[in-house]
Amino acid sequence: MTLSLSGEELVSRARADLRIGAPIALVGAGDGAAGALVMAAETASDARLADFRALAPDAFDLAITHHRATTLKARAYDGTLARIALPADADAAWVMATADPSLDLATPLKGPYATRREGGAELHALALVLTKQARLLPAAVVAAWADAETVRRLAAGAGLTLLSADIVEDAAAATIRLREISGARVPTRFSEAGRVHVFRPDDGAEEHYAIEIGQPARDEPVLARLHSACFTGDVIGSLKCDCGPQLAAAMDEIATAGAGVLLYMNQEGRGIGLANKMRAYSLQDQGYDTVEANHRLGFEDDERDFRLGAAILKEMGFTAVRLMTNNPGKIAMMEASGVHVAERVPLRVGRNRHNADYLATKAAKSGHLL
Ligand SMILES: Nc1nc2c(ncn2[C@@H]2O[C@H](COP(=O)(O)OP(=O)(O)OP(=O)(O)O)[C@@H](O)[C@H]2O)c(=O)[nH]1
Numbered sequence: 001m002t003l004s005l006s007g008e009e010l011v012s013r014a015r016a017d018l019r020i021g022a023p024i025a026l027v028g029a030g031d032g033a034a035g036a037l038v039m040a041a042e043t044a045s046d047a048r049l050a051d052f053r054a055l056a057p058d059a060f061d062l063a064i065t066h067h068r069a070t071t072l073k074a075r076a077y078d079g080t081l082a083r084i085a086l087p088a089d090a091d092a093a094w095v096m097a098t099a100d101p102s103l104d105l106a107t108p109l110k111g112p113y114a115t116r117r118e119g120g121a122e123l124h125a126l127a128l129v130l131t132k133q134a135r136l137l138p139a140a141v142v143a144a145w146a147d148a149e150t151v152r153r154l155a156a157g158a159g160l161t162l163l164s165a166d167i168v169e170d171a172a173a174a175t176i177r178l179r180e181i182s183g184a185r186v187p188t189r190f191s192e193a194g195r196v197h198v199f200r201p202d203d204g205a206e207e208h209y210a211i212e213i214g215q216p217a218r219d220e221p222v223l224a225r226l227h228s229a230c231f232t233g234d235v236i237g238s239l240k241c242d243c244g245p246q247l248a249a250a251m252d253e254i255a256t257a258g259a260g261v262l263l264y265m266n267q268e269g270r271g272i273g274l275a276n277k278m279r280a281y282s283l284q285d286q287g288y289d290t291v292e293a294n295h296r297l298g299f300e301d302d303e304r305d306f307r308l309g310a311a312i313l314k315e316m317g318f319t320a321v322r323l324m325t326n327n328p329g330k331i332a333m334m335e336a337s338g339v340h341v342a343e344r345v346p347l348r349v350g351r352n353r354h355n356a357d358y359l360a361t362k363a364a365k366s367g368h369l370l
């Protein structure tokens, strides 16, 4: 028997590496493939940048999304991304100022930037996918070599996580498995008959919670709310969104009905994480709406994976829901994931003068039913 890590385990480890500022190694498929050492832009240190330079890579670039390149007036030759050649004196502060749009007011004078055209960008694209999955800014420092062997050797010598494109793709397409780890009775101000169940995904990503109220029957559609974490709205009462009142109203409605389930999904900021959401808020303070701010940072409007909620419901024995939502996307994803939406229950609460524009943008751009 040989002990080896699965592709999914390697990808999970790579995400953790990127968050702590450790380099990872990426290689292309087949003979003559290229290789690269990668660090997330936001965790790259001066010392590591110097280490990368000392290895004399064939190309040393900062990979950014084409959205970011547009703002920087840098030519993007690689479709959805651009490779900015790192100047010889570029330090970690330079990398962040170039990568992070929310810092633009603080560091207005930047560029011009030379973007790379020759060579492939497959590994750069992979690096951006992984930084996003790690809930970091989609920007990566990439030291590339024309031959994968050099990178394999460097990775083996330093004990770096080594990934190939197919491993990352397979891991993303794999069925998500979540297990209930623990659960206990938690009476709340909404209902004394509450139970909290904690679900943990096998890939080591965030845990999600199910709050079950009463004893909902498994053989009929359950009154359910799929709530995405919003630290600002849920915990500190932010008026910028409608999440806090929606959470309370959903709990209240389920409690009044006597039975149902609220899934609390730790997909903060529509899946971009709180750090990136606060970057988005800074951009919103500069006049961009919620969707534009996400795009400027290099994210899609919505980066949540709604399959997770469906997986938890199925794990709990539910196959059909009466879903409390105004978001048609959630209904479509539930159905696609094998949980039938027998009815949509509208949830309209928490409108105030601070979030009027935010709600209008959701209706206009994200198809929300108001
Ligand atoms: N990126 C980003 N996320 C936000 C912003 N405001 C709120 N969020 C997040 O959006 C999520 C809530 O999503 P909503 O679109 O309000 O609601 P929904 O859950 O999709 O739809 P409903 O079921 O109708 O409420 C939470 O994860 C919040 O943290 C914002 O301006 N930018």
Ligand SMILES: [Zn+2]
Binding pocket: 230, 232, 233, 234, 241, 242, 243, 244
């Ligand atoms: Zn919110």
